[in-house]
Amino acid sequence: MKIISIINLKGGVGKTVSAINIAYTLVAAHGKKVLLIDNDKQGNTSKFFDLHNDDDKSLADLLTDRECSIKSVIKLTTYEGLDIIPANMNLLRANKEILLDVSRPQQTRLRKALAQLNNEYDYCIIDNAPDINMTVINALVASDDVLVPIKVDKFAFDGLELLVDQIEDVKEFNDNIVFKGCFITMFQKNGVNVQGNEYLASSTSYPLFHTVIRKTVKVDETTFIGKPLLDYKKSTAGQDYEKLVKEYLEMC
Numbered sequence: 001m002k003i004i005s006i007i008n009l010k011g012g013v014g015k016t017v018s019a020i021n022i023a024y025t026l027v028a029a030h031g032k033k034v035l036l037i038d039n040d041k042q043g044n045t046s047k048f049f050d051l052h053n054d055d056d057k058s059l060a061d062l063l064t065d066r067e068c069s070i071k072s073v074i075k076l077t078t079y080e081g082l083d084i085i086p087a088n089m090n091l092l093r094a095n096k097e098i099l100l101d102v103s104r105p106q107q108t109r110l111r112k113a114l115a116q117l118n119n120e121y122d123y124c125i126i127d128n129a130p131d132i133n134m135t136v137i138n139a140l141v142a143s144d145d146v147l148v149p150i151k152v153d154k155f156a157f158d159g160l161e162l163l164v165d166q167i168e169d170v171k172e173f174n175d176n177i178v179f180k181g182c183f184i185t186m187f188q189k190n191g192v193n194v195q196g197n198e199y200l201a202s203s204t205s206y207p208l209f210h211t212v213i214r215k216t217v218k219v220d221e222t223t224f225i226g227k228p229l230l231d232y233k234k235s236t237a238g239q240d241y242e243k244l245v246k247e248y249l250e251m252c
């Protein structure tokens with residue numbers, strides 16, 4: 001099972017939309033079996049699939065309760081081949097509890113839990129919070145690849161260096177981790193976006209996908225309807241996520 005973290009320390013750049021649509025594209029266009037993990041206390045991925053509940057078992061239990069099996073926190077979506085581990089506000093408590101509990105390793109809990117799955121899934125996609133906390137570090141320690149969605153604005157590149165440093169730090173626990181690349185989300189054909197893309201491609205050393213995800217109102221619509229783009233009306237962003245996944249798979 002290949003484990004991919006979708007991460008950016010900045011909020012609102014399209015992490016959740018990307019995690020959902022990359023996961024679903026792998027299922028619908030490539031016939032893969034995918035486990036999607038919601039690693040954000042906001043629980044947006046869980047809400048999208050109508051699997052958000054503060055009383056249900058969630059990622060928080062998996063990371064703090066020694067007796068909790070990974071199978072007991074996996075929920076089925078209405079899509080065959082796409083399962084999720086939901087998150088809720090308990091993830092806030094989990095972050096504190098992991099730090100306080102030094103009786104077992106703190107950074108490798110998710111990796112160990114995922115290893116119990118014995119390759120039942122082809123891919124695991126982790127939607128991370130815009131933060132570096134213990135559960136995000138757990139995600140990085142578990143990940144083979146890191147993908148970074150970027151929305152071009154004045155602050156777009158803030159935090160990227162910190163994220164790269166964090167990936168380097170995580171190598172102490174996981175030397176397989178690869179920063180596969182950034183990709184532009186909510187792309188509009190205007191000067192700012194074109195220049196932002198060119199800047200990333202030529203003036204930074206960050207790897208960059210050729211594919212950009214175009215901005216379309218259909219993305220907002222899908223968040224109300226709870227359908228990934230490829231199961232909704234034909235859209236530019238849906239085509240772009242298909243292209244992005246293809247570009248990613250060709251790299252591997």
Ligand SMILES: Nc1ncnc2c1ncn2[C@@H]1O[C@H](COP(=O)(O)OP(=O)(O)OP(=O)(O)O)[C@@H](O)[C@H]1O
Binds near residue numbers: 130213214215223
């Ligand atoms: N390609 C797109 N076109 C138009 N709107 C988009 C696109 N991608 C994302 N959005 C919108 O941008 C907003 C932020 O997206 P999303 O929730 O995926 O970001 P995020 O990085 O996960 O945010 P957070 O850091 O809060 O978790 C949402 O309202 C979403 O519908």
Ligand SMILES: [Mg+2]
Binds near residue numbers: 015016
């Ligand atoms: Mg999000």
